Amino acid sequence: MFCFQCQETAKNQGCTIKGVCGKPETTADLQDLLIFVCKGIAVYAEALKQQGPVDKDAGRFLCQALFTTITNVAWADDAIIARIEEALEVRGRLKSRLGDNVPDNLPECATWTPRDRSDLQSKAQSETVRITAAQNQDVRSLRELLIIGCKGIAAYADHAAVLGHEKEEIYGFLMEALASTTSDLSTDDMVAMVLKAGEFAVTTMALLDEANTKAYGNPEITEVNIGVRGNPGILISGHDLKDMEELLKQTEGTGVDVYTHGEMLPANYYPAFKKYEHFVGNYGGSWWQQASEFESFNGPILMTTNCLVPLKADSTYLGRLYTTGVVSYPGAAHIPERVAGGAKDFSALVAQAKNCSAPVEIETGSIVGGFAHNQVLALADKVVEAVKSGAIKRFVVMAGCDGRQKSRSYYTEVAENLPKDTIILTAGCAKYRYNKLNLGDIGGIPRVLDAGQCNDSYSLAVIALKLKEVFGLDDINELPVSYDIAWYEQKAVAVLLALLALGVKGIRLGPTLPAFLSPNVAKVLVENFGIKPIGTVEDDINAMLAGQ
Ligand code: FS2
Ligand code: SF4
Structure with missing residues (x-):
């Protein structure tokens, strides 16, 4: 291989x-x-x-x-x-x-x-x-x-x-x-x-x-519960919102609660889903923590897309792990595709959930999200005013993926050490490195603005282009915005190429540059787009604050 x-x-x-x-x-x-x-x-x-x-x-x-x-x-x-x-x-x-x-x-x-x-x-x-x-x-x-x-x-x-x-x-x-x-x-x-x-x-x-x-409507500011209730639940992960919709409909009135995991967290921000009383909130952190979180959740788990990781030898949740769509796993039940005009059938999960214990509480409290482009633009006056007054000095786009490597603590440390007059714009599971840190707000604008899944990274481009227009700039790179992107899988590469197509220069990419970039290809990206690897937390923060 x-x-x-x-x-x-x-x-x-x-x-x-x-x-x-x-x-x-x-x-x-x-x-x-x-x-x-x-x-x-x-x-x-x-x-x-x-x-x-x-x-x-x-x-x-x-x-x-x-x-x-x-x-x-x-x-x-x-x-x-x-x-x-x-x-x-x-x-x-x-x-x-x-x-x-x-x-x-x-x-x-x-x-x-x-x-x-x-x-x-x-x-x-x-x-x-x-x-x-x-x-x-x-x-x-x-x-x-x-x-x-x-x-x-x-x-x-x-x-x-x-x-x-x-x-x-x-x-x-x-x-x-x-x-x-x-x-x-x-x-x-x-x-x-x-x-x-x-x-x-x-x-x-x-x-x-x-x-x-x-x-499903435009995502809106939402406080997402990260604790649990006493009913049995189904955990849904991945990115497929249609699966989310059908699962919520089919669990309504059954006594079974629904929780999101990983990249499904932003489903909590959509008006069409918020209306369900049995949609409790989000359980756990990013994909690589699933082995322990799927264990303690106790109920069925539905993987609609990535990231599913192999079970450990002592894992006990294979019998309550369900895949659907393009996802598959040996020994896990697979929910077939919907027939035209119909819905997927999640009744097996509901039936199993009824015989499961409620999830074990692993944390309490809430996180705030829902800052896709429509919501941020609704706050545009406030944001522009804060930039003009100097209350917001810089935006740092820290979107992308999370991963297992210890070096990703860099992203937590950058978030912790950025000055209080900076705003972090995020999307994707990268946010789990800092979205529970309580970094405060600037005049009511949270310092971490989560636009949604990695699939929603487009929102960050819309926001940047809108700011460029509002401030009457010719070049997107004149904005007080720095890009400190974390990547793991291939969707992040598509997002990176999209940012290059939009003319964004000087992106930091980490925790390592892709192995598939040969030295010569990396040189092309460096020379034409100023892509650079991450450095130390201190050096990078100083450079970003200086607009480099
Ligand atoms: Fe995260 Fe994994 Fe979203 Fe990627 S849940 S790294 O494949 O899709 O971001
Ligand atoms: Fe898995 Fe990544 Fe290695 Fe490919 S490069 S086999 S996706 S760890």
Whole structure:
């Protein structure tokens, strides 16, 4: 195996024996094979674009397939094999649609066909489907940066599609990008494709924002309870708001409470969900703490997307762990997809919850969130006044992901040590490093403004662009805003590319720079966008306050 797509990759070089995340070699190889066949789909889909509109079914499939390979999503090899088999069918369908117009000189990813499952498994172990098949370090780096960014775009597009919002141009770009990795582009063309991914990341996040807010209203300032009640509960994690909606509806009046975990915390901010009396609040912290929190929760756990981590040898919650959507785990019950016009069936969780004890209380109190763009813009007068009066000197965007590495205490320390006249703008699970610190407020504006999930990072761009407009600036970089982004998985890479596409310069990225950036590619990002690694807490705070 070879995988270097997340921040925790072995030695910040690549996982080659087993993933630091726990991903076994067989699973990693199958994920590579799935991407390989997706490239084949993209080759045919690109050819079909010459004849007519984008094949939307293929686009939808590509999104789910790419999402399947994101860190901490799919752990069940059977589920990945089923998706590879579906990919082969999709590829075959596109090829037939081309009829006599199948291109010449097709790459192997478009022609390889297994005779049976064992053929498929042996191909998964072949060097030709691995990331390392690209021998040149810079070519590999640019292709993988593109594919990793596309994984993030695909996840956001899939979330939007679940809510009925799709854009053919996004599917079209994913096809173009994947197909491009099968030909020998010049370095400049590969760099251009990566930058184009940033533009499509913006388009896709805007679409998802529209999908979420049209379905569930605009997030609003909310005090979220982090304690528990005495009823049994269901814990829902991941990012899928449609699953959240259906779970709340199906648990109403059953005596079973609902709690969010990890990245589902921002569901508490939506008006459509707040109305449910049995929606109690949020339980626990970020994804990597789930082993103990899922244990003490006592009730069923529904994983709608990442991050699901492998259970420990002494974990007892497998029998109450449920996956759905692209998530899978060996031995966990999987809730099937909704049929068109219908809802998923969560009755098994409700029935099981009734026989479970109430969650053990692990903390009490509340946290405040709900500062997506609409809510912040509603406070715009107050914010602008505070900036003009000097009450707010600087905004620090500390969005992104959390992770297990000890070095991530940097983000807690930055939050603790930033002067009291600074505001932290956040989104994603990175916030768990400082969202319970009680950092106070500036004239009623909390010092930590949580816009929501990593999926809601678009809000932070909207806020920055609005401030630029209000202050009459020509360049987004003239704002008193610094970016100190934490990354872990591939959606954060899409967010990073989106920020670059919006012209943001001087982003700090940590806790380490991605292993998939070769020295030359990293140099391009440094020279053109001023991306830099994090330093010490003190140095970085001083630099950010000085606008560097
Ligand atoms: Fe956090 Fe994990 Fe949101 Fe990422 S819950 S790191 O995959 O999606 O941010
Ligand atoms: Fe390693 Fe991350 Fe890949 Fe897991 S997802 S195998 S930790 S690089």
